[in-house]
Amino acid sequence: MKPKPQEKNRKASNHPTQHHWHEMNRKQRREMMRQIQSEDVSLEVVHPDAAGIDIGNEFHYVAVPPSRDSQPVRRFGCTTAELKAMAAWLKQCGICTVAMQSTGVYWVAVYDILEAAGLEVYLVNARDTKNLPGRKTDVQESQWLMKLHTYGLWRNSFRRSQEIRVMRTYWRQRNDLVQSAGRHIQRMQKALTQMNLQLANVLSDLSGTTGQAIIKAILAGERDPHKLAQFRDPRVKASEEQIAQSLEGNWQPDLLFVLKQEQAGYEFCQKQMAECDRQLQQYLQQREDRSQGAPLPEEKRKERLRKKKGNAPQFGLREGLFRMTGTDLTRIDGIDVMTATAIISEAGWDMSKWKTEDHFVSWLRLCPDKRISGNKIIGKGRLPTNNPISVALKMAASTLRLSKTYLGAQFRRLRTKLGAPVAIKAMAAKLARLPHAALRHEIHGPRSRLLPTQTPRITGPAAQVESRQPWIQSHPNTGRGLASRSFWGAPATALRWLYFSASVKR
Secondary structure (H helix, E strand, O other), rough: OOHHHHHHHHHHOOHHHHHHHHOOOOOHHHHHHHHHHHOOOOOOOOOOOOEEEEEOEEEEEEEOOOOOOOOOOEEEEHHHHHHHHHHHHHHHOOOOEEEEEEOOHHHHHHHHHHHHOOOOEEOOHHHHOOOOOOOOOOHHHHHHHHHHHHOOOOOOOHHHHHHHHHHHHHHHHHHHHHHHHHHHHHHHHHHHHOOOOOHOOOOOOOHHHHHHHHHHHHHHHOOOOOHHHOOOOOOOOOOHHHHHHHHOOOOOOHHHHHHHHHHHHHHHHHHHHHHHHHHHHHHHHOOOOOOOOOOOOOOOOHHHOOOOOOOOOOOOOOHHHHHHHHHHHOOOOOOOOHHHHHHHHOOOOHHOOOOOOOHHHHHHHOEEEEEEOEEEEEEEEOOOOHHHHHHHHHHHHHHHHHOOOHHHHHHHHHHHHHHHHHHHHHHHHHHHHHHHHHHHHOOOOOOOOOOOOOOOOOOOHHHHHHHOOOOOOOOOOOOOHHOOOOOOOOOOHHHHHHHHHHHHHH
């Protein structure tokens, strides 16, 4: 029985195109594009009280609907007083939501002031807003932002909370200082090589105890190779005679001046890093304790205990992160305290911002870029990214090459099959799912161990069995305990492990 015309029209009016663009599936988006291209162009107004702002270095152009003001497009400066005047004008026009581009860092001050004024701010990716047809001006850009935001066609970008932004500022500043210190070491090495002082052949690192003692002695005026070699640390493999032979060089005043300058710069960076550590430690101590009194798991892995600290913070960073998040991410194989800090400082501890693990991996741009047409893959591309979390996870994935855990075996299998570059990215995507699952399921119930039940793939009675019996002594094939296996793969694999755990306990 065919529906009546009125019923047909009613069904068309209730079409899911009324939702936001990012909430639609592919079929709903195609239907909406057909409506846009048809003769009867009718888009539903999602944000009637919308405005658009074109962000600039010196001026911001703000557009509101023509019915709200006799001058619908105005230009405001970048000073704080003018930004507050902009917020007051938007409130006067009855604006509730504003869309603007994420242009450099110029949008930050505008975002903060508008958010403090009670406006809902949509931070739009500039890649999505650049396709304005014709010659583009600042006025047209602001009107285009306002127009499309009125129909709900912009996606809001993720912005961290103030608590996480402060921690990110400290951590990024510290990483910049570490890189600066490394550049100073490289220039010192270059100056020594130009003077034919071959310390690099006998010392692996100039920033170590022996290297720093020798350089300070050289800058103090010591030139005798044998006296300089007496600063050798007993842990250095090279003998004093070998170090003395490498210190016979051509002492040039200009290169000694460069060496002095770079050593002073390196010491300054070290002092600044110590100040960042103190500030970060103080900030973490002031955060809310989300561990709920749960004890921090003791680190018993020998490779972690023997690992050289290097530029790692000289305070209990692992304890501070556990207190802040209620979860110890360092229990995951391949993720050390530096990687865990990068994840928390960039993404935060609240993973509810991403619906699933796949959304989090896509945000990190670690997912494959496949172009599909007609249910066929017509091309594959690369998704370059400079996200600090992606960089840290790729470095963590590369360290799994010698790991004797499940993650290490899986990385070696991927490297054999796909090659090292592709395997590192694929393993980084797998590693990204583990912190997401751990933080998302530990927010309201912190545990002292990272249990497999934290992955949302295991549900029902099997998950209850695993939660009651989360620990077994060893696996019959590898002899290693389940505590060292942090990734559980597909549901079938996880269920086999759960069955084995229950059978061993019985």
